[in-house]
Amino acid sequence: MTASVEFRGLRREFGKTVALDGLDLHIAPGEFIALLGPSGCGKTTALRCVAGFERPDSGAVLVDGKDITNVPANKRDAGMVFQSYSLFPNLNARDNVAFGLRVRKVPVAARRKKADELLELVGLPTHADRYPHQLSGGQQQRVALARALALEPRVLLLDEPLSALDAKVRVALREEIRRLQLDLGITTIFVTHDQEEALSVADRVAVLRAGRLEQIGSPAEVYDRPATPFVAEFVGTMNHLAGHVSGDQVTVLGQLLPVDGPVPADPSVDVLIRPEAVRIAPAADGAGEVVAASFRGASVRLRLAVAGGEVLADVPGHEAAGLGPGTRVAVSLVERPVLVAARTVTVPAPVVTTDAV
Template sequence: MTVELRELRRSFGGTVALDGLSLTIEQGELIAFLGPSGCGKTTALRCVAGFERPDTGAVFIDGADVTRVPANRRDAGMVFQSYSLFPNLNVRDNVAFGLRVRRRPTSERHSRAAELLELVGLGGFGERYPHQLSGGQQQRVALARALALQPKVLLLDEPLSALDAKVRVNLREEIRRLQLELGITTIFVTHDQEEALSVADRVAVLKSGRLEQVAPPAEVYDRPATPFVAEFVGTMNHLPGRVSGETVEVFGHFLPLDGAAPGEEVDVLVRPEAVRVSPSEEGRGFILASSFRGSIARLRVQLDSGGEVLADVPGHEAVRLAPGLKVDVTLVERPVLTAPRTAVAAPVEPVA
């Protein structure tokens, strides 16, 4: 079912959580709400779920205004960060709890629970209790419970943040598989950019309760709509530049502008993979450090003119690019975003 948010506004005291948020999530789409803490992504999710009521604006599910409909009548399944399983119930009864509340027959509850446990890879775990499961297994149970009533919309509130890295990767892939298999409209809230980019059909980047950009993951990464999106999604270098017409000069080269520049003296926003490094006695800097990351190595280069720049190079090339080596730095010829000049041009690392 489609979900539509229309001009949602929500404040808590003097803090504005949502500031006119409008967005449509299409049937069968998985959209990720991405942004820093306090940007409004969880508040927006809770407005869809019915746990928060917006001050103004409306929420529509399948064309019906549900803004004032209680949470238990919205036909939405929600998975929380903290699992929220009942410790006194076994896995089967946790999954079937919503069916029990709706007074479905015992046979139906048990068969539906068994079906969903198979779906999430926990067939045969029905008689275990939450304390006998790992964190990842508990979250799978929470997911199965959310799906038990066949909701129109699935809402995931940072469901993987309490898990270790490897389990997070495995479970996010499992969530995506299930979402595609069931064709259920899904909102996935996260502050982890890698998570959002890897599972979503579209990513909605929020800042201070407003929508900065909503687009497919590749577009958000490669063509960020604003400097905020560029800096929040992925790692970004800030390099001093000077605007000249529709180009910007950086490192003695002229690159086309992607959008309007905020002034003549600007910071040019460049990702590490767009930086080229080559050994040169006449180069403009030297390598401070090299971090091996499998298929790539990330170099930190100290510029003679001041500041640093990050560059990603193929892992096999890192052998000849050791710390202390004098190097030249150039940029890939492609349009770049610019931002107001900062006091110190330095790489902006991603938010975890």
């Protein structure tokens, strides 16, 4: 029931915009891949090439090593879940799920049984007789998922299936999708622009930019060791701090940290630091000052003014109580290898001194 998928030099242009610019990607059988990127990066186009709704100008899509680029959409073996409004409004949930079986002329009793099983699988055993307009957004997407699985496709395609849902439903459903995917072992391509979504469910995350693959790796790899500054910027938040490289170490905010990855020729660099890697402690003579704090539930994101610029820092909510705007704090960085990039910060490397007022 599962298959490998390969994009080989996929290229697609829409007028002057290049949606896919030679995309190469190999997805192993049973793997859950998230295609992540900003809108217009080509991720949806890539998915639609697998589904057959889009034909690449050049390159090929291979499923299990077989070129399917010229196979019409209705003869492909890939179930798709769309962003929204994809259920047939005139059919109830059961008939929606059974639609593909009906197309294949499966007998009524068999397709009814299968549809009920699938509705059970997606947690809607009692909703079979409801019409789409009687279902909530999350329920509709569950039905759509059941419908996509009804033909037991070898590949499951998810085109931002959660983006139209409430935050809470979104999280619950993405976990359920993952659970189902692991149970069925079906190769899954999940398109999203939400990095948290991608990181939390995928085996591997492929970050796309302007139709090209920027990086592919496990969620931890993409987050902790972004291959390019673009990935660093897009996946999570990054502080750009001015630093000075000496050998394989870099001086930033008065601290000497090991450098991870290649070092630019120019010793003046940007040091990329995650907000959660910034440690702060209230200190009357601290080098930084809290400018603003935004509450995010479990954590609080602080904007700090330090000599030479601003730094974002995430601190646990309970620690942030005493850190209102105007509080002076001492800023330090977690000791771990950091990524550096060519200098874009215009201010000179800050010299953090203890006597700064």
